[in-house]
Amino acid sequence: MTSQQQLLEQAESYLRAEVAPKAEAIDRDMLALYQALLGLGDRALLALKVTHNSSSSQETIAHRFKEMVARYSGALAFLQTQHQSASAMLASSKNRGLKQEYLDRLATGDRLLGIAFSQLRRSGEPMVKAWPVNGGYQIDGQVPWVTGFGIFEEFILGAQLPDGRAVYGIVPFSESYQEGDRASNSSWKLGRILFTPPMSLAAMQSSQTVSAQLESWFLTQDRIVVIRPPGWIHEQDQKNVLNASFFALGCTRAALDIIEAAIHQKQLTFIRQAFEIFDRELRQCRSAIFKAIDKRESSELNAWYTQALELRAWAIELANRCAHAAVTVSSGAANSNHHAAGRVYREALVFTVSGQTTAVMEQTLQRLTRSRYYR
Numbered sequence: 125m126t127s128q129q130q131l132l133e134q135a136e137s138y139l140r141a142e143v144a145p146k147a148e149a150i151d152r153d154m155l156a157l158y159q160a161l162l163g164l165g166d167r168a169l170l171a172l173k174v175t176h177n178s179s180s181s182q183e184t185i186a187h188r189f190k191e192m193v194a195r196y197s198g199a200l201a202f203l204q205t206q207h208q209s210a211s212a213m214l215a216s217s218k219n220r221g222l223k224q225e226y227l228d229r230l231a232t233g234d235r236l237l238g239i240a241f242s243q244l245r246r247s248g249e250p251m252v253k254a255w256p257v258n259g260g261y262q263i264d265g266q267v268p269w270v271t272g273f274g275i276f277e278e279f280i281l282g283a284q285l286p287d288g289r290a291v292y293g294i295v296p297f298s299e300s301y302q303e304g305d306r307a308s309n310s311s312w313k314l315g316r317i318l319f320t321p322p323m324s325l326a327a328m329q330s331s332q333t334v335s336a337q338l339e340s341w342f343l344t345q346d347r348i349v350v351i352r353p354p355g356w357i358h359e360q361d362q363k364n365v366l367n368a369s370f371f372a373l374g375c376t377r378a379a380l381d382i383i384e385a386a387i388h389q390k391q392l393t394f395i396r397q398a399f400e401i402f403d404r405e406l407r408q409c410r411s412a413i414f415k416a417i418d419k420r421e422s423s424e425l426n427a428w429y430t431q432a433l434e435l436r437a438w439a440i441e442l443a444n445r446c447a448h449a450a451v452t453v454s455s456g457a458a459n460s461n462h463h464a465a466g467r468v469y470r471e472a473l474v475f476t477v478s479g480q481t482t483a484v485m486e487q488t489l490q491r492l493t494r495s496r497y498y499r
């Protein structure tokens with residue numbers, strides 16, 4: 125057995141034994157979610173792109189792991205992905221001081237980091253701006269989404285520079301004020317970072333998602349992870365368009381688990397038939413996605429991206445169809461606040477919009493409006 129398989133088996137036995145039975149609590153209760161995250165840390169599973177050194181195996185393992193966690197708990201999959209993304213970004217940083225401070229401590233969750241970049245995707249006036257100043261950057265603006273308040277100690281923030289580049293740096297994830305005299309710059313105001321209370325969410329309430337406000341925050345040179353050229357995030361969104369599909373695949377699997385359990389409880393042939401159809405489609409969709417990822421480097425990006433977008437939309441639609449089927453086979457009980465089918469249905473909502481771009485939105489709608497005339 126390869127070390128990759130071993131790692132995934134170890135992860136799965138933890139998820140089955142410790143996470144699956146508490147999935148409803150993990151969806152609602154921050155402490156239950158935090159404990160589940162620490163359980164991944166105890167197994168050194170929280171920085172797969174740092175601990176696995178070949179880039180193709182890093183990518184495959186990260187995808188398979190993401191799908192697996194999403195099968196057992198959407199909230200845990202979502203939360204741990206923020207930290208894994210931050211870890212991967214730090215691993216590729218040229219800032220040696222930061223790497224020394226963090227890298228060895230990320231896999232175990234000894235240091236926990238969130239991310240806040242989605243604002244860089246929005247067009248128009250940048251929501252978070254950075255200006256070069258002596259010794260670093262001044263940051264001002266409104267961050268629409270940061271997950272993990274009270275769980276992550278810090279997060280990597282993306283802010284746009286006047287020339288269109290984006291600076292990514294580590295900032296505290298708790299209300300913070302900067303003090304000290306900035307004698308060299310008399311016009312400097314004291315910096316601060318403020319957070320809203322956690323949002324009231326339909327799914328993954330435990331994820332402690334908040335908005336943040338930064339005023340005159342001084343991001344010192346030593347906290348900078350990387351500076352990216354203009355348009356970098358949009359290029360990444362194209363190259364990585366399939367990454368978020370693994371959430372949807374895991375959510376589909378979670379729904380199929382509910383349908384499979386109903387086969388045994390209800391002894392109705394049509395439930396088995398539906399399960400078999402969906403199960404086959406899930407395998408086809410996953411296999412097409414892995415094949416597309418394998419071909420990415422050798423393909424022309426635009427042509428590849430057009431096909432990959434279709435696969436992303438397929439995965440999103442499949443997750444929603446299967447979640448709906450899980451509700452259907454669970455009958456009225458699905459509407460209980462404590463039923464797995466209701467949770468998975470709400471998770472499908474989150475995985476429909478995670479990392480959404482205009483192109484993903486358009487493709488999802490195209491898939492959903494494909495003509496299905498009654499025959």
Ligand SMILES: Cc1cc2nc3c(=O)[nH]c(=O)nc-3n(C[C@H](O)[C@H](O)[C@H](O)COP(=O)(O)OP(=O)(O)OC[C@H]3O[C@@H](n4cnc5c(N)ncnc54)[C@H](O)[C@@H]3O)c2cc1C
Pocket residue numbers: 206238239240241242243245246247268269270271272325328331333474477478479480481482483485
């Ligand atoms: C519970 C939750 C937690 C999240 N946590 C995080 C997190 O920790 N870190 C993080 O970085 N992100 C986080 N996100 C953001 C998430 O990935 C976003 O949902 C996703 O990026 C889409 O962004 P948005 O919802 O802000 O939509 P928008 O950015 O408003 O819209 C999506 C797309 O539509 C386009 N669009 C919007 N309005 C217009 C318009 N008027 N004209 C033309 N085009 C338009 C945008 O350019 C964008 O490409 C979280 C989201 C949720 C729901």
